[in-house]
Amino acid sequence: MIKNIFRFNLIDSTTIDAYAARINDEYKNGQIGYYHLPSTGLKTVDEIYVYEKSLSYIKNIVLVGIGGSSLGVKAIRSMLKSKKQKRQLYVLDNVDPQSYKAVMDDIKFEETLFIVSSKSGNTIETITIFKCILDEFKPKNLSKNFLIITDSGTNLEEFAKNNSIKVFNIPQNVGGRFSVLSAIGLVPLALCGYDIKELLEGALECKSRYIDKNDTSLMAKAYHYAIHRNAHINVVFGYCDRFREFNDWYVQLWAESLGKKKGFKRVGRTPIGLIGSSDQHSFLQLIMDGIKDKTVTFIKICESTEVAVPGISLKGLEECDFVAGLSLNRLLNAQCDATAMALVQEGLSVDILELDRLDERHVGFLIFYYELLTSAVGVMLGVNTYDQPGVEIGKRILKTMLKK
Amino acid sequence: MIKNIFRFNLIDSTTIDAYAARINDEYKNGQIGYYHLPSTGLKTVDEIYVYEKSLSYIKNIVLVGIGGSSLGVKAIRSMLKSKKQKRQLYVLDNVDPQSYKAVMDDIKFEETLFIVSSKSGNTIETITIFKCILDEFKPKNLSKNFLIITDSGTNLEEFAKNNSIKVFNIPQNVGGRFSVLSAIGLVPLALCGYDIKELLEGALECKSRYIDKNDTSLMAKAYHYAIHRNAHINVVFGYCDRFREFNDWYVQLWAESLGKKKGFKRVGRTPIGLIGSSDQHSFLQLIMDGIKDKTVTFIKICESTEVAVPGISLKGLEECDFVAGLSLNRLLNAQCDATAMALVQEGLSVDILELDRLDERHVGFLIFYYELLTSAVGVMLGVNTYDQPGVEIGKRILKTMLKK
Structure with missing residues (x-):
């Protein structure tokens, strides 16, 4: 091995x-969720494959997610490059206009599933790209071409429910960068044909x-x-x-x-x-x-x-x-x-x-x-391995700058 | 600007x-060549474009080169991504079998120019991939589908001359990692339609x-x-x-x-x-x-x-x-x-x-x-900016290991 x-x-x-x-x-104390993902994940495999079976009209996956919501998926996709993908996977992990347009030029809306992945449900980059996609295609019904992966109880989950969008949850005690073996990684990887059970x-x-x-x-x-x-x-x-x-x-x-x-x-x-x-x-x-x-x-x-x-x-x-x-x-x-x-x-x-x-x-x-x-x-x-307090300041400065 | x-x-x-x-x-003392590439390079632009005109049958460029022979080309190609390439550029910068096969699967020999770039002329990775390509296609005549970029006086230049392969030289006083504005970068970039004069x-x-x-x-x-x-x-x-x-x-x-x-x-x-x-x-x-x-x-x-x-x-x-x-x-x-x-x-x-x-x-x-x-x-x-003595030891160990 x-x-x-x-x-x-x-x-x-x-x-x-x-x-x-x-x-x-x-x-053992169960507060840090990622330790348990291999075993709890195995219980969700069937549900994911049932969902996958309902997507016969989908040829492309566009994953909208940044940081922990995309890095793990990209890593695994790349390591398994020798295997042919069942569906083409695109990743939008930046608010870069050229990268955004390159993906949009390459896909047809009807045969694409957009996975909007955000643990907090309010990641500014992810929600912004989500809005760009909604504005680009102006779909009347979001249920067939969108999927949302987020913590339970977020506003994004609420939005999904109000718009009949299928939701997968991330356990709340699993941090973003430790989440690739949760729905965050398992769902897009399974939809592209990788063996998530293995x-x-x-x-x-x-x-x-x-x-x-x-x-x-x-x-x-x-x-x-x-x-x-x-x-x-x-x-x-x-x-x-x-x-x-x-x-x-x-x-x-x-x-x-x-x-x-x-x-x-x-x-x-x-x-x-x-x-x-x-x-x-x-x-x-x-x-x-x-x-x-x-x-x-x-x-x-x-x-x-x-x-x-x-x-x-x-x-x-x-x-x-x-x-x-x-x-x-x-x-x-x-x-x-x-x-x-x-x-x-x-x-x-x-x-x-x-x-x-x-x-x-x-x-x-x-x-x-x-x-x-x-x-x-x-x-x-002797540090807290699972938080990231240092990145909040820049977010606050951004809001202050732009709200002026 | x-x-x-x-x-x-x-x-x-x-x-x-x-x-x-x-x-x-x-x-001013002229010993470090890269300082002068912008002005000397401008004098070579015409020759490169004349050569480019002779390649009407070429649709793909495969650059075989590692380190300084490819990193600069990849960097510039990527920064200019918004511009449509005149020819598709592939880069083989590793002896990775999967990357090699992916490129070979994608090209037709007759419409491809292989640029073999090696300052020293004996980079083991580059010469090995060059041999794999020769073995793959077994061309009788190398002049139409190969180009060699190397220092003047190397064994690789001699090989090119003996096989009627066109050669561009890198000035000997230009180090590999400072060479992207020499033929190393200018030739592949010009062939792909980038404005090397600018x-x-x-x-x-x-x-x-x-x-x-x-x-x-x-x-x-x-x-x-x-x-x-x-x-x-x-x-x-x-x-x-x-x-x-x-x-x-x-x-x-x-x-x-x-x-x-x-x-x-x-x-x-x-x-x-x-x-x-x-x-x-x-x-x-x-x-x-x-x-x-x-x-x-x-x-x-x-x-x-x-x-x-x-x-x-x-x-x-x-x-x-x-x-x-x-x-x-x-x-x-x-x-x-x-x-x-x-x-x-x-x-x-x-x-x-x-x-x-x-x-x-x-x-x-x-x-x-x-x-x-x-x-x-x-x-x-107070260092010598232009040498790289530390990488030689590994190369010697490799030779000793494999010759056993």
């Missing part, structure tokens, strides 16, 4: 056990390994990040293009969860997402020779024999022949190993996550692994 | 003048402002970055989706140029690229409340009245009506201003780059602005 290889020492101690107990408490089973397997069976390696890794204050930049270096949007999801999860004020003190860990081997020709120089303030987690995919490097020798370019006979994927993994080795020799904290393959089950495991890791580092830093 | 608004004090001093003189020396004129205007007319604000900004060692993470926060790939280009330029060993000391500045307003729902929390180790440059585009926010009021959601009547672009810019204000109130170093619009001329200016800024910070940190 997934193997985590550490190139640094993991402490095995009573401290780790104590933190593991605290995470176990957080899990996704949840993968997450459940992860929960089982690190919570039920108490494999403490994840807690020990979190502890390493939490106590090494000088290495406060945590790089995820995924070795294939399909990890690009996973990186964006990880960046939100890590930055928004761990960047917090603690009284007068400020704490945080800065996430960076890279893609190999491309970024060996970009960011790597800074990790190798710059200030040693970074840890690096490599992610690689074991299985894939597609596309062999041909045994051709080009005259004058024979020095490139040493990779002949490998598959492109094996070359990519060899580059990953070589880069990891170079960083270990420089004394950086390096670990490698090996996935057998990129399918729904492995993706579910990986997503849940990073959510747990974030919770663990949060507990160890 | 471009206005730079500073929310922190710029020092005006003899120190700045002294550094400006050093950049002027670097420019691009170069924009860069020339930037050079004229900051070098010839000695506007010292750029040097003073660089000095601010160089002396504030605690704020060693430099965020570029572009407010529209078209800046996404500009961010990747900036990350390479900044990370690879400024992350260096100085004897036993390590120095560096860590670049982060964000997109507004999406990343207000992601990374912003960390900047606001996390450790104050970041500076932020906002980039916004003034002109654009496209897509008005409709004056619709949705029952129950009236609190979102305060943006009615704005264009989406004005909303985006207001969010930019509000976020900048919030960060200034937290005491962070913030500046705003305002572009009138995103066309070739402004893009050329912006590219050159960031190249000059990188050179200036490099001089002030």
Whole structure:
């Protein structure tokens, strides 16, 4: 499934056990909802597929949502790129007029389902784009082409009910950036043909390994990040293009969860997402020779024999022949190993996550692994992992500015 | 054209003048080639367009190149997304089998030009993909469907000549990450219908402002970055989706140029690229409340009245009506201003780059602005801005590993 290889020492101690107990408490007391999504999600799968069956006239999905309402969906869609989508998925996650128009030019209203996703129900970007769509098509009846995903009890849910729009809810105790395994992610992904049952089973397997069976390696890794204050930049270096949007999801999860004020003190860990081997020709120089303030987690995919490097020798370019006979994927993994080795020799904290393959089950495991890791580092830093008070000020300034 | 608004004090001093003189020396002594690309580039425009005219049978361009050989092209293509491409441009910048196959599935050999771009001429990823293409199509004659861009005197140039493949050269004193205004960028962009003359004129205007007319604000900004060692993470926060790939280009330029060993000391500045307003729902929390180790440059585009926010009021959601009547672009810019204000109130170093619009001329200016800024910070940190010794070790380990 997934193997985590550490190139640094993991402490095995009573401290780790104590933190593991605290995470176990957080899990058991039920206040933090995301821990339970793999099991509760499995109970909603049937309802989602019944809904999916009613949408035979829908060819395109347009997901209107920002931050936690879209990053997870984009990450999973991208990691599963090798699978053909049942429906084309568009995402409107910005009030960018060009991006908006590009999507509108590409779709026909009658065969499109617009999913308006907003946990709070009043995200200004999401509601604004929703209004633009209503103004563009002026539909008389909203029930056939709209779906709303929001917390129960929001004004947006009320609006949906008044307009006979189908609603899926997010559990109130699940934060936006931890919500991809709730309806927020499951519904659009199921409508596009991804196997959400497998996704949840993968997450459940992860929960089982690190919570039920108490494999403490994840807690020990979190502890390493939490106590090494000088290495406060945590790089995820995924070795294939399909990890690009996973990186964006990880960046939100890590930055928004761990960047917090603690009284007068400020704490945080800065996430960076890279893609190999491309970024060996970009960011790597800074990790190798710059200030040693970074840890690096490599992610690689074991299985894939597609596309062999041909045994051709080009005259004058024979020095490139040493990779002949490998598959492109094996070359990519060899580059990953070589880069990891170079960083270990420089004394950086390096670990490698090996996935057998990129399918729904492995993706579910990986997503849940990073959510747990974030919770663990949060507990160890002593912050509230699940709020985001710092983004409210800008929203207030915007309102004041525009209401003038 | 471009206005730079500073929310922190710029020092005006003899120190700045002294550094400006050093950049002027670097420019005048001719050893660093990129300074001269805007003017020398203009002399090559005609040759490139003559070549372009000979390619009437070509519908697709596949650029095979990694790092500096593709990041600049992708950045400019993306910033000019509003313009219709004359030919479809694909980029193969990784040895990822899925990305490779996706491109191959989409093209016909006879109507495709493969541009193999490698400054050194022996980049393992680029030559490997080149071989895969040769093996895939087994062309007898390479002259009609291949083009090579490389330094003069490389083995790749020799191979091109022996196979009657057209070659464009990169000046040897232009580093890969500073090369987008050389043939590396100009040729693929011209073939796709972008106005490379305007691009170069924009860069020339930037050079004229900051070098010839000695506007010292750029040097003073660089000095601010160089002396504030605690704020060693430099965020570029572009407010529209078209800046996404500009961010990747900036990350390479900044990370690879400024992350260096100085004897036993390590120095560096860590670049982060964000997109507004999406990343207000992601990374912003960390900047606001996390450790104050970041500076932020906002980039916004003034002109654009496209897509008005409709004056619709949705029952129950009236609190979102305060943006009615704005264009989406004005909303985006207001969010930019509000976020900048919030960060200034937290005491962070913030500046705003305002572009009138995103066309070739402004893009050329912006590219050159960031190249000059990188050179200036490099001089002030006392590093060699133009080499990348740290990435060689991984390459050697790869060879040793695979030759076993």
